[in-house]
Every structure is written in structure tokens, then in C-alpha cells.
Amino acid sequence: MTAFAPIRTAIWSPRGGVSAAVLVLVVACALFAPLIAPYAYDIQNLPGANTEPGAAHWMGTDEFGRDLMSRIIYGARTSLSVAVTAISISVAAGLTLGAMAGYFGGWFDRAVTAVVDLTWSFPEILIALILIAIIGPGLESTMVAISIAYLAQFTRLTRAQIMALKNETYVEATTNLGAGHFHIIFRHLLPNALTPVIVAGMLATGDAIILEATLGFFGLGAQPPTPSWGAMMSSGTAQIFIAPWIIIFPGLAIAITVISINLFGDALIEALDIRNRLRSV
Amino acid sequence: MKPRRTMRAVNDVSLDVPRGKVTGVVGESGCGKSTLARLVLRLLEATEGTVIFDGKNLATQSQAEMRKLRRQMQMVFQDPYSAIDPRYTIRRALLEPFQVQGEAKTVAEARATVDELISMVGLSPRMLDSFPHQLSGGQKQRVGIARALALRPSFLVLDEPTASLDVSIQAQIVDLLEALKEELRLTYLFISHDLSLVRYFCDRVVVMYLGRVMEILPGAKTQPRHHYTHALLDSNFEPDPTRRKIVTMLGGEIPSPFAKIPGCAFAARCPAASDVCTRERPPLTNLGDGRMVACHNPMD
């Protein structure tokens, strides 16, 4: 019933429709990369390095002579899965922390809020770099770093939601039926708090893709030869003058994906009419 | 950090609710009516005093005992619009009381139960699969009543159950409540700011002002002795153009609930206030016939 109606509304709005189509395309690229990509992502052809875009290689080749288009298609896998996994972890942790803080209040709430506020006000990039320095490089640590960098946002959002929902009459009504905390939190508060958090998570996925790219600039993130858009852009910086396409295409991929995520997110926010709830952060 | 300011939303209130009767509580917005309701049902812990329900002191009940007791005492809320989880269908909302009380039901039992409940409040079982936002305010309030009745309580707190409804619907609900009371032998604590409604509906009337009980009237038609009750009655616009009257306007403003008032809470606005009134708090004195008043210079 109503659960899908807003999504449908969002898709049928002009902005929402176009951006949803782009996102479906990007996700399809990620899922079916081996079927779509014209070449393998890691086959080097050093003599054919830095070839301009042309018939054989629509987006040209990189500094190892690898087909750029194939790498961008496979890169969708890495970039999306890093962003999505990281944000999912972050959302899950944020929901738990935020729900506990918002529901129980007291010193626990104050401690969580203080810590979370502080991490929130530090630049994500710094948090990520420090964490990666602690846990070592690799995709997993990149994900952990990104998820911690965004944890604050979801914790705050969930907390604010729960605080507001906690005062709803139906919560009191259910308590009066004899329900315990567990029932209240899991049957009433969290389900109602979920939508804005998920939409915020979706919007943060876009930021996470950019953060992954920026971490790539510091040489962190996906380990070669696994392609990720961010890593491709950062290693392409060296080629900027002789083979600009190596950095332009991944940059475009990032920009298009992030813009689509934002536009679709906006359309969803409008359709779900949760703008003011997202603001309560 | 918020500065700590303590306020007493409800201050030294004593009253009893006789079985099988309708006890009404009136008072202006913010005077602590809902807080009183919450205290009575132990949805809030009182800082002082006790609530004895059916011979049991609620404050000393364990969680499990309390849960059992809650089957006996239920509440209908002021705002029907938010009294049902917007994500729940009416059916699910009506089954929740049993789920919470750990009372498993077969599919058939569940169906029969909700059908019965919904017809009891005069709604069609067709509505069971709707969501709250698809119902009108009056219908939602009926669902709220059905839900409160699900566990077959003997005591119902009605916190301004019609305040957000139109008159034509308010009358329906009041009618329904009257019928249910007879049918199920319920005891009501009926809270309202509408003096006419309380006097129409209730056997006894408790008048509150700023968290305190000003007066308890044994019968709906008893003449008030307290100046506040009098002012309240006076401010009531009678729906009769032939009986227009000039309201004797009360001076002063309602004091802030944070203010510490040593004397009578109404002293600042009372036309008959004397020195004592501002200094000393008038006790709630029994005037006989179940009539009680907290006033130094009661009217005659």
C-alpha cells in the first residue's frame, strides 16, 4: 500500500524520473559489470597506454593501457559498494545509538550527544585519515572510516526523531496498555523514525562517494588494480596534461551519480513530505 | 544544558473516584488535568503522594504486576489524531493490546475480537484495514475508545476526548461513552475544559486551577462556592441569543506555572481576595454533602 506510493510519486516527478533512471543504470553497471564491460578491468597493454578516446576504446585507455570505460563500469561496483556498505553500517549504528540516546535520555544521551557533536564538527576527511592511519589501508578500513565519519549525522537524526516521537500520544497509549521499552522502541519508534534516516542515508551515499574519491587523493581506498572512481581520478592527476580523459570520465561518473542521488533524494523528500523532519538534526 | 526550573504541574491533589460513577475534572488549559490523568495511571511517577486503585498502591507495584493492573485501567486521549501509530492499520492497532499483554490469539479469535470491538464503538468492520490517516477525527476517536476497551477495563480515564472534535461529532462521542458506561459498567474519570459538557456528563465535578483542586461539587447542578468556579461559569457563553449577558471580566493574568504562589493560586484574579488569600493557602475543606472547597472566603 502506502509504503511504495511516495516512491512512485518521486519517480513520476520529472527530476525524480530522470535521476532514478540514471541511478538504475549505474546500479546495473555495478551488478552486471562483467557482462557490460567491453574489456577486463585489469588487462594491461603498456604500449597502448594513454590512448585517446576512439572506436576501440570509447573513453580511451589509462596509463597502463587498460580500457577506461571497462574500468569505470567495474569502478561503479567498488565506489557504490564502498559508499553503500559504509553508509549502511553508519545508518545501522546511528539508529541504535540514536534510538538509545533519544529514548533513555539522561547521562547516556548527554555522553553520546557530546561525542557525536564533536565528531560531527571535525572534517570527515580528517576523521577518515586518522582512522585509516590506525587501522591500516584497504577497502574495509575505508568503509569503516567513512561510516564513522557519517555516524554522527545519523545518530543525531535518529535521536531527534525518537525524541519527537517519544512524545506522540500513541507511545503513551501503548505504554498504558502495559508495553515495555523493547516493544515501544522496535514496534513504534524505530519504524516511524526510519524513513528520514534512510533518505538522509541515501543522500549521504553521494557524499561518501566523493569522500572515497578524496581519500583516493591521499592514496587510500581501493587497492590496485581494483578500480574505483576516486582512485582512478587521483592516479589520473599525474596524467592530467597528457591524457586528461583519465581523470575527466571518472569525475563525470562521480558527478552524474552524486547529482542523481541528490535529485532523487530531493524528490523522495518531497514525496514523503519529510523535509521538516530531516531539518530537526 | 537547560537551566533547571522545577514546576509543580499538579500540586497536592486529593480526590477519589467512586466506582461506577463519572467524576469530572475541569480547568483551563495547562492547569494540570492531563498530568493528573498520567499520575492516576502511573504513566508518570508522582513525587509525593499515593494512588490507590482497587485497594492497591500503584507506586509499589512491580513491572509485571503493573502490566496486569493496566488491563483494568485504560485511557482515551485528548488528540485522536496522534493516538494511533500512523503505520498501523486499525486492525493491528486493535490487536496490539493483546500482543502487549502476551495474549496470543488464533486468526479466527483475532478476527472475532476486532470485529466485536469495532462494532461496539459504532464503526463498520470494513474500516479495519484502513490506516488512521484515512479516518475522520471522530472515527479515530472511536478507534481510540475501542482500543482502550479491548482489555475489558473497569476504569477509564477520558482526557478531553472531544476537545479536538466538532460539536456534532462531540455529541456523538459523548453519546457513545454514555452508552458504553451503562453496557460495560465502567467507571470514568472525565477530563475537560468545557464546564457545560462536564456538568452535563458527570456525577461529580472537580475544579482545578494551576495544579490545585479549587472545589469539588457533588452533583452537576450544585451551585459553586468558589470564586474561580463562579468565574468559570460566568465566562461560559450560553448558546442562547436571548440570554445575552455582560461578562464580569476577571482582572489580571494567569500566573506562570513556574511561579511559586504561597497563598491561593487564584488570589491574583479573585474579586473577593483578601490579605490571607495571598499569604496562606486555603485548605480543601469539606462542607458536607460531598461538597469541598478551598477558599478563605467562599461565596454563599
Next chain:
Amino acid sequence: MALLSVQGISVSIGALCPLEGVTFDIDKGEILGLVGESGSGKSLTAMCVMGLLPRIGGSITKGSIVFDGRDLIGLPEIELRRLRGKRIALISQNPMTSLDPIIRIGAQIDQVSTLHLGLSAEAAKARSLELIAQLRIPEPAAIHRAYPHQLSGGMKQRIVIAMALAADPDLIVADEPTTALDVTIQAQIIQIMVELVRDRGLALMLITHDMGVVAQACDRVVVLYAGRVAEMNRIGEIFGKPKHPYTRELIRCIPRLGQEPGSLKGIPGVVPSIVDYPNGCRFNPRCSNAQTLCRDQAPALEPKSSGLAACHFSEI
């Protein structure tokens, strides 16, 4: 000729048509009550009169609103703005939210008189102080300096009234001015407003759903039901000899002092929702006298023995 005459206006907001053929008029020195259940279109009618309908995305599709001889429909926005606040003032439903919370009370009242009367800052302040005092608010100077949140609801509502009076309007539209207030305060406010109208010879359009207020304050009453006028009549007729079954039922629903227990019965059925108004007379599903005609054909608002009513069988 009436100061304000609204003739058969219909309003559409998107695909919805929340008002249909609303007709009434007000004269100087008169208090016209506008009653009806929630959602019946009372506030929208006020919006139409204020010319603010476009602000909420609505438009008047039919009818005319003639104020002091001029049709407001089709008047350019700049002209309307000269009327708003100056000749037609609004007192809104919720005093708590009608004042800008971060601007001093005084400045908000001053704004009206500087804008419309061209007063200097000092003159405006003096005028505001006078108005505040007239509304029996103690310590006008302190109030002038205060922020809205420092005032109680009743005081705020009086400030809104002062704001409405600041430019000496001819017509005041008061949209449920006391709904958010306590009974004792409500009585004060209504009384102040009635006195003002009588003293200054203003016209007041008083929107409310409280029949008690109507009974005590109004000269004539317009009863709205589901976006249409059910009846317009003098106050005595409304309470004494209502011409429309809805009016009759409505009066019956009000609890009175001394009423017999068990005698209060609501109007059966539910208020129709704007998305599925019934055919014919919109009250027909709840009306005890409804006939086939009522279900098929919408009754026109026509003169009855007194006032106007929209009922096929009103004289029965």
C-alpha cells in the same frame, strides 16, 4: 449598500473545489458570524476577503467580492496591498504563531501605522502605546518593548487585535480569534471586540465554530456546511427558527447547562471529506428528512421566510 458583499464565490485549490457559491454581506457596525464544522471553508472565505488566496495557491473561479463599491477580484496586487491592513484587517486564529517571534511587539504594531498612515516612528509608537492601553493591557511601554514569547496567549491575541486596529480599518476579519484561548480569557477577548465594533462602527466578520460565542456576539450568522452556505440569517432566527436542517441539528448538539443526561445526541454520520462530497445537497447523508431530490439536486441558496437557506424542504 453593504460595506462588503460577497456574491457566489467559488474557490479552487489545485483540483479541489473547497468553496462553492458562497454568498453573504456585512454592513458597517455589524457583527457577522461565520460558523461551520472544521474543514467547511471558514478560513478560506476569510482568505478570499483578504485577497490572500493566491498565497496558498488558490484562486477564485466565480463570483464577486465588492468592498465599499469596488470589486476586489481582478484588482491588481498593489491595490489590494493598500486595502489590506488599512481598510480590511485580519485577526488570525492562532495568536501564538501570528506574531514574528524575533521582532519586538511594538515594532510589529508600529509597522502597520507607518506603512498605511505614513506616521513617523515616534508617532507610530505613540499610537501603538495608546492602542495597547485601550485593549486594557497593563504597562504598555513594557509590552511595546517585549518579544512575543514573553506574553501570555491572551495578551498576544490582544496585540494582534491592536495590530488590526492600528490603521483604523473599516472591516475586521477575525478567524477563530479565541479558539486557542482559555474560557475566561476568551470571554474577555470577545467582549473587547464587541465593544470595539460598537464604539467605532466597524464591521466584523467573526469566524468561529463555537455557537456560544455566536449566540452572545453576532447580529447575523452565515452557516457553512462542506464548502457551501447552508443558511444565512439573523441570530434570533438561527437559534429560534433555523431554516436549514443542519443548522437545527447543530444547535441541538450543544450541551447546555441543565440539560437532561442522555439527551445529547450527535448528528449521525461523518462530515464529508472534500475529496468526496456527496451529490445533491451535501448534508443529505446525515439529514433525517432527506428525499430523493436532496440526493440528486443541490438546493440553491434562496430567500426563505427569513434570511437565506439552501434546502429543498426548509419550510417543512
Next chain:
Amino acid sequence: MISFFIKRLLLLIPVFLAVSLVIFMIVHLVPGDPIDNLVQINSSPEQKAALAAKYGLDKPLYQQYTIWLGNALTGDLGDAIILRRPVADLIAQNLPHSLSLGALALLFSTVVGITAGALAAIYKDSWIDRVTMTLILLGSTVPGFWLGLLLIMLFAVQLGWFPVSGARSWDALVLPVLTIGLGGVALVARVTRVAMIETARKDFVMMLHAKGVPPWRIELRHVLRHALLPVVTILSLRIGWILGGAVTVEFVFARPGLGSLLITSLNQRDYPVVQGALLMLAVAVMLGTLLGDIVQAAMDPRVRERIK
């Protein structure tokens, strides 16, 4: 009200202690020993031990912490191990650059963001709204280092208006400010737009229209003023971000700054610098929120009331 802020400051003390402990611990969780980066080929374990003793790295952690914190409170953040100078000096050297860059970028994103957000809100759902917001969104999807290089190529190489890099003249600030500022514009513009649209729906705005106040005056004098409140909150939380988040831009434009000082020191495991700079940032963040509160209080009488 002054007493409120003093109280707020006092309340920050436990937060400060907690944060300093976290910062201290975090740095010690990072694997890698700064001494190893110091020693040359052929140095002996004794030399390393001597060095460790010199920087107090041989003491138990809790002792290191109390010593460090005690000194930090007197303004002595210790000596950098690799950079061999007082950390306080290093911070003093870098902070002005971060501050000027940050402040100007903040100013830029605030001014441009608010203007764009207000325009978009006033012309809500028109092409002006669409175009402004899409452009702004586009600006925020380009990673900083890449945007920086693009700006250099356009404004420094092609047009020759500004120097490519460095921090020697005021005009060298323009491109870095643009790079960071453009990223922040999106945030400010979106918050402004949404806040304005929401405020415009409030009853008191309708009341202003009913008073006959001209619409432009309502938008600018009332609605925008309200919309600035959330913008102030967001911006005050961004102080740390502004001082420390310019790392990529500092790299690309070869500028000094707290962010790059932090990252370089982190890579070199120069504990005292990392700790000092992080502590500095934390203090800035705390002061930032405090400043935010003050500005809020100045703008909103309700906040003043609450804190009285």
C-alpha cells in the same frame, strides 16, 4: 546572560578533558614510532632509547598524558619530534593561513550561499530555482583537489589573473577560497532555501501579508532573518571543518595550514604535532559552538530567554 556563557564555558571543561584524552589515545593507537622516522641508517638501539627519553616517549601512557595536558594548559604543546620546533610555534605559523583561508571561504559560501538560497526560495519552483540549485549541486560534486586544479588551469594558466599557488600575496588566496567556498555554497544555499520556504509557510508571514507589508520586505526583513538561524547553527558547527578540512586544497595550492600540518605529521607519526593540532581544532570547535550560541542569542530573543 554573561553568566550563562560562563557556565557554558565551565561545562566545556569536562568535554575538553574527555576530548583531550581521546585525542591523546587516538594518536597512540596509530601504529608507527616517530623515533624510527628520525634515525638514520646505522643508528644504534641506545641512540633510539636516548631519543625516546628525550621526547618522554619512554614513560607510561598516563604519565605522558598528564604531563602533556598540564603543559598544554600553559600553552606549551611540547616539541615536534620530526619538525624539531615547539608545536605551539608550528600552530601559530599555520593557524593564520587556515584562519584567513577558512574565514574568507566561509564568508564566500555564506554570502553566495545565502544569496543563491534566498533567490531560489523566493522564486521557488521557477527556472531560477532549478538552475541555481542545479549549478550549486554540480559545484559540490567535484572533489576539492580536482576543482582546485581546474580553477588553476582556468584562472591562473589560461587567464593569468591569479598566481598558481603559494601564500605570499592576497591574490593567491582567491583560488583556494573559491575552491573551498564553492563546496560550502551548496550546504548554505540548501539550508537557506529550505528554511526560507518553511518560514514562508508560517502563520506570522501570512499575517504580515495581511498587514499589507510589501512582499520583498517580508522576504528580506522577516523570512530571511529567520532562515539565517539554522544557517548560523550549521556554520558554527563547521568551524573545525573550515580550519582543518582544507587539506586537499592546501596540498594542491601548496599552502600552509592546520589541515596539511596535521596530515603530514600524522604520516610522519609526529605525535606532539598531531596532538597539538587536534587539540587546537577541538578547542576551536568548542569555541565555535559557543560563538554560534552567542550569535543565535543575538538574533533570537527566544534563545536569549531560554538561556537566562
Next chain:
Amino acid sequence: QEATFVVSAQNVGTPSYNPINGTQLNDAITLIFDRMVIQDADQTFHGQLATEWESTADGMSWTFKLREGVTFHDGEPFNAETIVWWIPQFAETENAFMTAAIESVEVIDDLTVRFVMANPDPNLLSNMSSGFMSIPSPKAFDALGDDFGVTSAVGSGPFKLESFTVGQETVLSANEDYAWASDLSENQGAPHIKTLTFREISEDSTAFLELSTGGVDLLYSVPTDFLPRLEGEASVQVGTMPGTGLFYIPINTTVEPFTDIKVREATAFAINQKEILDNLYGGVGSVANTFLIDSLLAANVDPALKISYDPDRSTAALEEAGWVMGSDGVREKDGTKLQVALWTQNGTEFKRVTEVVQAQLKAVGIGADITVFDSATINDQYRKGTDHQLAVRSYSWANADIIDWFFSGQRLGYPNVSMWNDPKADEMNLAAMSGSRTWEERVANFTTYHEYVLSQYVFAPIYQPVQIYAYDKEAIFVPEAIRGTRLQSQTVVDITVN
């Protein structure tokens, strides 16, 4: 008469100009300070503050004649007393090994000193030509203490330090009294450039753009990637100098499968050095076939021991060791895959070489998983654990004793990343390090040691970079031939501003 140079990216953040206890020095060091001797590109030594020197046949004594009339920037004279003060300063510093063989310094006369050696050190001249043995003004050095090189630095070089902001820039001004340039310089007086600024830019693209817009005049190092673009710039002149660095893959000899020398051999011969040189470096630089840079005499090993790409030999070795090709292109033995860890560190160059190495290993059936660390973490990983396998690393050192540093049995783990612990090798190490009396003997000992290391395949050599510098030829004139191993004072004093 002003110029701006950009130091090489890896020198960004050099903390101080203190030669004695500094561990990292940037290109400006030789402009502020003079050294006793300097080395030319052809490895010959030329006097700078020393005019003549000789050593006894047993290598136990060295006598240096000092130049006359040299004064430090603070007016202090340079003479034998300076040397007597100077040498002991190294004790207890991280650079102590430079002077470790010197037992004492004797003053012969005001301008003659003799070093009495504790043991012969044929490497002494080489050490003395290094920037770490630049000579500071004793008075300033003692007065400034830890601040020397940080707040101020006083030497006798052609330029005076005006200001230094770490990570940012160093401003030098010409020392107008300078009259003691070495015979390698044409200009025997004060430098032509009056104000010289060294900027530190870590992003190569930015540095390049600065040069092409005329924002700076000279880049000390340019990545090969930029060569095609630089050659297109009319005003830019590019030059190269032999490098001192070498890229290689240390192989952990204590971890399966590399305990088997055959697998190590296969790994070493799987690396196609030529392919890397041609494709990643555009043919600039040279392949590495030994552990030492070509310019060192100990690099002249038996050609049969040189390691250069031989896929057949590589495959044969793997087959012999029992690793058979699997269906996915990775070999296996007894159900184990020949899949190894390949570490590398942050930086475009490292990552690129590593990616090609990964592909080349794959070509002979060795699968490799890359992990990228930052340079601090990677060393720490070596110190912590011993289960690493392969890595792409590089070093920069122009002396054969680097073999000792990386392969001595006393430094297992780090820096002996190969974990190579071989008694025979350690014997050779001892002979080479402290058993050589003359330069020739030292060369011979190191060559033997080097050859043995090569024969055990404890590493795989990859590439020897060259140093590429570039300058704006419309702005400055740089002599065609760069004197010395780097662009140092002997050349800079001859640079003129157009």
C-alpha cells in the same frame, strides 16, 4: 636578480638546515654551507674548503689543507680550530656513523689538520662530500643549540639564510663576500642571483603549472609523466642528471613459498625491467640489474649474476620447484595457490610500478595482491611482523654500504626486509664494512659481497630513475653541464638571471 626554485616533492617538509643532526636535508643545504670536498659527476673529488688532502697507505691518517680567507656569514673565520670543534659534534647524533672512523683531529697549523683514524675508512671523502658534513659556524651553532637550522642557519656558503618556513619556503640572499667557490664553478665570486627563494610544493602538477606560467624559475625534479608536456613548452628547458635511487622488490626469504630459492629466482627473473622503463618512464632512466646504482664501482659484477628479465628461466624455475599452472593462470602446488602479498607505499609512482609488477608476476603464474601503505605504516609493519612477502620499494643512496644496511643479519625485519640471515654473507659484510684499508680494497670486498647477494635472489631489481630538472630558460641561464651529482652550489653560483 631574483629567482625562485622548487625543491623536489620528496623534500617537502624538510624540518631543518642543521647538517649535523638533520636526517633529511633539502637542496638548499649546499648553498648555505660549504663542505670540505665536493664530488663531481664523474665521481672525482674536488676541494672546496679543503684545498689538498692525502692519506697514509694504511688508511689510518688523513691530512687536509684548508682554504685561506674563508669566513662564515657571521664573520667568524674558518680554520683548523673549526675542524677540531666540528668533528666531535657528530658524536651521539644520528649522523655519527659519518665520522665514526675518526678517532681524533690534530691541528698541524692554522690551516692544516690531521684526522687520526680508529680504523681505515676508504669512504671518508665520500662522506665529507655529503650535505650532512656541511660545516656550520661554531659560534652560531653553539649559541643557537636546538634552534640551529630552524630559526637561523649560519655557514660559509654562497647564500645566507634569510628566512625559513618549514613546508613553505626558504629565502636566501647572496653572500657578497663569497670568494671561495670550488674549481668546478666558473664564477669565483659572489653568486649572480641576489635573492633566491626555495618553494616547497608537494603536488607535482601545481609545480609544473607554476613553471609554465612563470611563477617559478626552476624545478629540482619533474616526474617523467610531465616530460612530453614540458618539451612542448617553448620557454622550458629540461635536463637530466644521473640519479642515486633504485627501485627493487625485497623478497622475504623466511616465508613460504620464498624459502625456496627457485621461487625467488623465478620472481626475480619475472620482472621485465625494460617494459617498465619504456612504458612507465618513457625510456628515461635505466633498468636495474643489480642492487647498486650503475655509477658505483661495486655494481660491476659478473654479468652472469645480473638479474634481467628472462621469462623462460622464471617458468623453468617454477616448474622445477613443483608449481604447476592452474586454470586461472595462477600456479599451484599440493592444492596451494601461488598467491602472494605485494606491498607498496603511497604515491603515484610506487603504485604504478607495483601494478605493472603485479601483471608481470601474473604472466609467469604468480598471483599477487597489492596493499598500499603510507611510508610510515609500511616500515612499522616490517617492525611488527615477519610474515610479509613481496614489496616494491626504493632507496636513494650513492654508496655500496647500502647492501650492509638492507641485508646485514643484524637488522632482520627492518631494514633487512628480506629477513636474510646467512653466516657467509655476514662474513663478507664484515670484510667490506670495516676490513678495507683502501678505496680499491673496499670496492673489491663490496663487489664480492654484492655478487653473493645477487646469487641468492633475495630481491628483484627494477629501475634506476634519473633526476629530471626543468627551468624557465627565458628567466634564468643555467650552465649546460651540471657539476656534481646534483644541482648544488657549484652550479647554482653560475646561474644568472636574464
